[in-house]
Amino acid sequence: MTGYIPGFDANLALDAILLVMLVVIVAAIAATHRMLSAVILMGLYSLVSAVWLVVMDAADVAFTEAVVGAGVSTIVLLGAILLTRGAAAKVSGRRRFLPAVLALGVGAILIYATLDLPDFGDPASPANAYVGRAYLEATGNDMGIPNVVTAVLSSYRGFDTLGETVVIFAAAIGVAIMLGFGERAMADRTIEPLAGGPADHHVVLRVAAKLLIPIIALYAFYVQFHGDLGPGGGFQAGVILAVAVILHALVFGLKDTMAAVKPKFARGVAALGVLLYAGIGVTCIVNGGGFLDYDHLFPRHIEAQIPDWILGPADPAHPHHWGQHFGIMAIELGVLFTVAATMVTIFYGFAGRSMEAPQPGAPRSGAA
Amino acid sequence: MLLIGAAAGLLVAMSLMIARAIMGPSHYDRILAANSFGTKTVLLLAIIGFVFGRPAFLDIALVYALINFVTTIALMKFFRYRSLAAPLTTHTPKEGGNG
Amino acid sequence: MADALFWAGGGLAAAGALLALIGALGVLRFPDVYTRIHAASITDTGGATLMILGLCLISGLSLVTLKLVLVWVFIMLTSPAAANALANAAYSAGHTPWIGSFRIMQDNRKGGSR
Structure with a gap:
């Protein structure tokens, strides 16, 4: 092959x-x-x-x-x-x-x-020899997750990733402070559908977008939940989900999109994601582990109740790491929430703002 | 062998697209070049996945196919209408009071 | 059998690449936006079809085939729609086709039906 x-x-x-x-x-x-x-x-x-x-x-x-x-x-x-x-x-x-x-x-x-x-792929290079190698060797035993990148990002170095998620959230806040949430665009009644000439009818585009938006959203969730197994994870899935919303706004107009995904909702979800992530960390502390130590995510008596069929029968040498599985899934969900909502908020900020100041020379008919 | 030939052909086609994207007298030429470049990238990724025996690359090809469309629409809409916010119409606007 | 399928698939993929190459030449050489869109969109979809058909032959029936078919479906959905939108935008922005403006559009301009 x-x-x-x-x-x-x-x-x-x-x-x-x-x-x-x-x-x-x-x-x-x-x-x-x-x-x-x-x-x-x-x-x-x-x-x-x-x-x-x-x-x-x-x-x-x-x-x-x-x-x-x-x-x-x-x-x-x-x-x-x-x-x-x-x-x-x-x-x-x-x-x-x-x-x-x-x-x-x-x-x-x-x-x-x-x-x-060092040369690309050199086994003696620092990246491959010490920490990276330890991760590669330990991931299978510690977590039972095939994608080591996901394991490192969300479990071994979960604290780093929490910081990154907070940075993304801060980006949303920064854009919102400078440009606003774009909410004035919702109240603005003067915005006409733009059309420059008789050829400006985008039927094909609207139909194609209608077909594609659900597919893009579905694909985002595939990337999200497949992140343990293949390339992907919360960051990528969040951006893809946001792209679905952005495509809707591009084709059907910002007002309609804002009616469906309200700026207030996006804001809340962005905060919820960080809260979910940090909350998982605190839960681990409450149950006797360290911050984001997923092995202590569930109290022992609850972990014993989790049915085996979810992941198939466990073999004695490699027990299921329920805490790791569910912990990673939960924080990836938090990342998804924050990233998707942040991207949507940033887009709302830019696009909603630009409605207020029409550029000279913009083709705009029917506004009279 | 044939697959590598196909990848090489795609790479040449992509280079030509870059040339058009750089020269392109109007912005529509550039957007067209970018869109076509994206489609060829999707195909190249699929081929690379097969040549290197890593079909997992298809996931990335899939996402390119989707993202590329959104980018093209955004560029088109931006350049034609100078707005990212207004809806695209479905009807022919009435002109001069007839109809 | 598998070997024959491999070569047939490789041949189809190479044919697709050839088509993409011809299309790229067209995009580079054709005189105006519309002819270039024509060259790009037809060869993109055609080349993608040939190439993905070829890869499907190589991969056999598996999850990979499903993903390839999905890639094909996405390209067939997005590429023509994008080309249409682009040509539409270019025309309504006032780019006159190289062959001269054509009648349907002139009728439209008078405010008639679409």
Whole structure:
């Protein structure tokens, strides 16, 4: 099934081609003055680097790069352009000199530093030799979860991930403080459906979006609950779920979306996710363990009641780690809540804000 | 062997798309190039999964296929209407008082 | 049998890649937005169909096949819809096709039916 050819390193060839693509795209981004071109090219950059990550076998990271880099960040950048002028100011040659020197200098230092890095996949490299190896060896016994990335993220280093979740929540708060929750867009009655000319009827788009939105949401839950087994988890699933909401807003209008997923609701869910995550940690303390020590998530007499059929019969050498399974599932749900609600809140903030200040030259008919 | 050839063909096609995305006289050309690039990325990921014997990559291909569409619609809507918030209409707006 | 399926699948995948390549050439060489959309969208869906059919032949009947079919369904749903929306937006934004504006659209412009 694998197309292995002796004497031809497909991996290396792919790496080289993808890197050349990245360099070309970056050069084009640096050269363009139009923000929209830059945004499109950055989307392409994300796609290429995600493919590159896949080639490097970092499937979870590639997943995140795909949904965040190519998906949500493009849309948020568009929202940011709406609030600004949309074109870079011309900068004189002399003022560009120092940044260019700095950038080239830092780049040279970084390239010099890579010479000392261990080879890709080198078994003796620090990343593979000490902690990483210990995780790989211990995960099966400690938790019985096949995806070590998920195990490390949500159990071994659950405290880190709690911090990251709080950071995401803080991002939602930050955007909301600057741009608001977009709720004024709901009350705004002057917003007409935009239409520039007679050809502006997007029946095909509406039908396709109607078909796709439930599929995207369903896929988000697949990614969520499959995260223990394959690439994926709460972060990725949360972003995908948010993308479903964003697609609805793009096609059917922000007002309709806000009627379905109320900004207040999104706000509450974002907070609920962090609360759920930290609450699981506190539950572990209450039941006699450390913070986020899932082995103590359930009191012993309750853990004994959990029926075996959920995961199939346990074999004596590898008992079910119910606390780990349910703990990871619960905190991943918390991450899902926070990430999805945060992305939706940020989108509401940008899109709702941009409704207030229509750009000159926007095609808008029927407003008279 | 054939699969690697297919991957190489896709990579060349992707490079051409990058060229169009950089040159593209209008923004619609760029959006088109980005969309087509995304579709080819999905296919490339599927092929890579087979060449390296890791069909789990298909999950990522699936998510690209979905995300790519949303991004394209966002770019299109942004560039055409300068808004992310307004709904897209289904009807032809009445013009000049007839009909 | 399995070997024959492997080669047939590889051949289909390569044919799909060839189609994608032709489409990319079209996108690069065609004179205006609409012809480029035409080149890209037709070869995207066609190439995807051939390629995924080929990969299905290689994978045999398994969960992988189901995922491949899902990828195909998503591409068939999204790619034409995106192409339609794009052409629609380009036209309504005032890009005149290279071959000149055509009659249906002129009728529309008079405010008639769609």
